[in-house]
Amino acid sequence: MAEGEWEKVPVRKPDRSHENAANEGEDDGSEEEPDFSDQEGFVDDITDEELLGDLLKQKPKEAVGIDSVVVVDNIPQVGNDRLPKLKNVVRKIFSKFGQITTEHYPEEGAKTKGFCFLEFSSQANAIEAAKQMNGYKLDKLHTFAVNLFSDFDKYSSIPDKWETPEIQPYKDHGNLKNWLQQADCQDQYCVIFNAGETTAIFSNTPTEALVVEERKRWTETYVRWSPQGTYLATLHQKGIALWGGEKFQQIRRFAHTGVQLIDFSPCERYLVTFSPLIDTREEPQAIIIWDIRTGAKRRGFHCENAAQWPIFKWSADGKFFARMTTDTLSIYETPSFGLLDKKSLKITGIKDFAWSPADNIISYWVPEEKENPARVTLIELPSRRELRIKNLFNVAECKLHWQKLGDYMCCKVDRYTKSKKGQFCNFEIFRIREKQIPVDSVEVKEAIIAFAWEPTGSKFVILHGESPRISASFYNIKARANVELIKCLERRVANSLFWSPMGQFVILAGLRGMNGQFEFIDTNDMTIMNANEHFMATDVEWDPTGRYVITGVSWWSHKVDNAYWVWNFQGKVLQKCTRERFCQMLWRPRPPTLLSAEQIRDVKKNMKTYSKQFELKDRMSQSKASKELIEKRQTMIEEYTKYVARLEEQWQEEKQIRLELRSGTDTDELDSHVENMEEEVIEFFLGEEITEVDEFDYE
Structure with missing residues (x-):
C-alpha cells in the first residue's frame, strides 16, 4: 500500500463456480437455486469490526448507570x-x-x-x-x-502511593522547518495535476522547477498548506493527513469521515474539520477542533449553516476563536475551548464580524432596525471593551476589510439614495493606531468590483465601474490628513486585484470571463511595468517573497489549455509549465521573520552592499551551464588556490637552504636582474576566416 493511503477493507466475493456447472447441463426450463455455502475447509478471517464497524458503534453498551x-x-x-x-x-x-x-x-x-x-x-x-x-x-x-x-x-480511589507514569517513546519527525535552511532561499509550491491523480512539490528557480517530492493519489480532493508552511494537509474520505519534514513523511492523521473543508489556527496548534455526513444531537461531530501536536479531539460542534466557511474565525495569536449565530457572537478561548467568561455576546441582528490580523480586536456590524441606525463596532478582548462605534444610515450592506498589519480597517458600505431607488458606496476607513480611532470616508458612486489593501503599507485600490469602462483608483492614507487619491487608471480590463505580499506592486487581473488579462503596476511611481495575457487564466498566486507570481488555468474550471506560468514581479514570463490536466497550485507559506524592525531597516539601507552577490547568483542560475559544471569549475579553482598557497609556503620554508647553497646571496629578488631578462613572444593559432573574392579584370 502506498504511503499516505487509507487502509482499504478487502471484500470477499461469493463463489460462482456453480453457475458455470449449471450452464453445462441441459436447460430444463427451471433455474437452479444458487448455492452460497462456503467451500469445505474455508476459514473466515474477516472480523465483524471490519465489515460492520459503523453499525457496531451504535450497538448498545453495558454501562454502570452513573456515567451519564x-x-x-x-x-x-x-x-x-x-x-x-x-x-x-x-x-x-x-x-x-x-x-x-x-x-x-x-x-x-x-x-x-x-x-x-x-x-x-x-x-x-x-x-x-x-x-x-x-x-x-x-x-x-x-x-x-x-x-x-x-x-x-x-x-476517592486514588492510591496514596505515587507511581511514576511510564515514559512514552518519542517519535522524531525531523526538522519540520528544513526547507527554510535551503542555501539559495528557494521557495516551494505544491501542484496537483493528472485530474487529481498526481501531487508534486517543486522548488522554484528562475529557469526551471526542481521536483522535491512526487506521489500518486496523495490526496482525494485538494491540498492545503498550514499558515506558516510547516504542514501539508491532504483530504481523504476517512479524514485528514498531515505531512512534513525533509521527505514529507506523515506526521499525524485525524479520522473524520466525509471531511470536506478544513481550516488551521494561525499559530498552527489547532485544526478545524467539517463533515456533513456524521452529526448527532447527543455527540456533535459536524465540526471538530483537533490538537495538531497530540492528535486529540478538543471539541465538537453542531453546524447549522456551512454555506460560509470558515465558520470559526481565529484571532491572530490563536488564543481565541469565534462564531456567529442568530443575535449572538460566541467567543471561545484556548486551551479550555470554553466560552470566554462563560457567556456569549448578545448582539441583536449581527450580520458579520472579522478579527484584526495583528491584535485581539473584533469588528462587527448590525443593520438598521426601525429608528436605530446601523453601526460598526470595534471591541477589545478579553476585556470586551468597546474601542469605537460608528453609526451609519441608509445602509443596504456592509463588508469588513482589515489591512494585514492591523493598522487600518475598511468598512465598505453600500447605501441607498434618499429615494431608495439607487445605491452608491462609501468606504469608511478606521485608523486603528491613532488616538480615539478617527474615521475617514471615501465615496464612490459607481458599482464596486473589487477592493484590496496594500499588505505592508497605507495604500488601497478600488476597481469600480462597468465593462468596458472599468477604472482602478489608487488611494493613500496620509498621517493626520484625509485619504488622498494618487491616480485613477481608466478603461482597464480587470475584475480582480492581487497585491504583492511585500507591498508596492499590484496586479490588475481580468480572470475567467475577461480571458486572463494582466497588468503589473508599481504603485511607488504609478508606472505600468508590463501588460500581458494568459488566456483563460483562473488563478493567481504570489510567492511569499513577492519576487514571483504564478497564473494558472485549472482543469477544474476549464478542460483545455491547462498549464501554469511563472512570472517575475515585473510581469516577465520566466517559465511556461504544461501539466496534463493541471488542477491546483499553492505556494508554501513562510513563518514571520525573526528580524526586528530595526534590523530589517538596516538590511534595506545596505542593500547595495549585498546586491552584487545576489546579481552574481542570478546570472549563474540563468546561465546555460549545468549546475554540475559550475560546481566542477568552482572545485578546480579551490584546488588550484590551495596548491599555490602550499607551494608558496614551501618556498618560504626553503629560503634558508637557498642562501646556504648560494654563499649567502639572496637570488629571490629579481629586480636587479630585470635588465638581463629577455622578452619572449609566443604566438598561437586562434582561428582562420576565408573570404571569397570575385575575379577582377585588369584588362
Whole structure:
C-alpha cells in the first residue's frame, strides 16, 4: 500500500463456480437455486469490526448507570413552593447539552440541600455539560460547581502511593522547518495535476522547477498548506493527513469521515474539520477542533449553516476563536475551548464580524432596525471593551476589510439614495493606531468590483465601474490628513486585484470571463511595468517573497489549455509549465521573520552592499551551464588556490637552504636582474576566416 493511503477493507466475493456447472447441463426450463455455502475447509478471517464497524458503534453498551449523571452544586436552597420554578430554570440551562432523562433534588427538612443530580441520555452529553457549565454564574449568590458523578469514585480511589507514569517513546519527525535552511532561499509550491491523480512539490528557480517530492493519489480532493508552511494537509474520505519534514513523511492523521473543508489556527496548534455526513444531537461531530501536536479531539460542534466557511474565525495569536449565530457572537478561548467568561455576546441582528490580523480586536456590524441606525463596532478582548462605534444610515450592506498589519480597517458600505431607488458606496476607513480611532470616508458612486489593501503599507485600490469602462483608483492614507487619491487608471480590463505580499506592486487581473488579462503596476511611481495575457487564466498566486507570481488555468474550471506560468514581479514570463490536466497550485507559506524592525531597516539601507552577490547568483542560475559544471569549475579553482598557497609556503620554508647553497646571496629578488631578462613572444593559432573574392579584370 502506498504511503499516505487509507487502509482499504478487502471484500470477499461469493463463489460462482456453480453457475458455470449449471450452464453445462441441459436447460430444463427451471433455474437452479444458487448455492452460497462456503467451500469445505474455508476459514473466515474477516472480523465483524471490519465489515460492520459503523453499525457496531451504535450497538448498545453495558454501562454502570452513573456515567451519564452530573452533580450540580451551589444551586439555591428552596422550599416545595419554589422547587418547580427552580427545576424549570436548571432544566432550561442544561437541556441544550442533550436530553435529560432523570433529575433528583435531595431535600433536608422543608428545603432542598443546594445540589441536584441530572442524568442525560448519553455519557457524551454529561461530559460536555460538566465541561461547559462548571463555574456558570446563575446570579450574584450562586455559581454552579458541576462534576461527573463517576468522578467521585475515581478520585476517592486514588492510591496514596505515587507511581511514576511510564515514559512514552518519542517519535522524531525531523526538522519540520528544513526547507527554510535551503542555501539559495528557494521557495516551494505544491501542484496537483493528472485530474487529481498526481501531487508534486517543486522548488522554484528562475529557469526551471526542481521536483522535491512526487506521489500518486496523495490526496482525494485538494491540498492545503498550514499558515506558516510547516504542514501539508491532504483530504481523504476517512479524514485528514498531515505531512512534513525533509521527505514529507506523515506526521499525524485525524479520522473524520466525509471531511470536506478544513481550516488551521494561525499559530498552527489547532485544526478545524467539517463533515456533513456524521452529526448527532447527543455527540456533535459536524465540526471538530483537533490538537495538531497530540492528535486529540478538543471539541465538537453542531453546524447549522456551512454555506460560509470558515465558520470559526481565529484571532491572530490563536488564543481565541469565534462564531456567529442568530443575535449572538460566541467567543471561545484556548486551551479550555470554553466560552470566554462563560457567556456569549448578545448582539441583536449581527450580520458579520472579522478579527484584526495583528491584535485581539473584533469588528462587527448590525443593520438598521426601525429608528436605530446601523453601526460598526470595534471591541477589545478579553476585556470586551468597546474601542469605537460608528453609526451609519441608509445602509443596504456592509463588508469588513482589515489591512494585514492591523493598522487600518475598511468598512465598505453600500447605501441607498434618499429615494431608495439607487445605491452608491462609501468606504469608511478606521485608523486603528491613532488616538480615539478617527474615521475617514471615501465615496464612490459607481458599482464596486473589487477592493484590496496594500499588505505592508497605507495604500488601497478600488476597481469600480462597468465593462468596458472599468477604472482602478489608487488611494493613500496620509498621517493626520484625509485619504488622498494618487491616480485613477481608466478603461482597464480587470475584475480582480492581487497585491504583492511585500507591498508596492499590484496586479490588475481580468480572470475567467475577461480571458486572463494582466497588468503589473508599481504603485511607488504609478508606472505600468508590463501588460500581458494568459488566456483563460483562473488563478493567481504570489510567492511569499513577492519576487514571483504564478497564473494558472485549472482543469477544474476549464478542460483545455491547462498549464501554469511563472512570472517575475515585473510581469516577465520566466517559465511556461504544461501539466496534463493541471488542477491546483499553492505556494508554501513562510513563518514571520525573526528580524526586528530595526534590523530589517538596516538590511534595506545596505542593500547595495549585498546586491552584487545576489546579481552574481542570478546570472549563474540563468546561465546555460549545468549546475554540475559550475560546481566542477568552482572545485578546480579551490584546488588550484590551495596548491599555490602550499607551494608558496614551501618556498618560504626553503629560503634558508637557498642562501646556504648560494654563499649567502639572496637570488629571490629579481629586480636587479630585470635588465638581463629577455622578452619572449609566443604566438598561437586562434582561428582562420576565408573570404571569397570575385575575379577582377585588369584588362
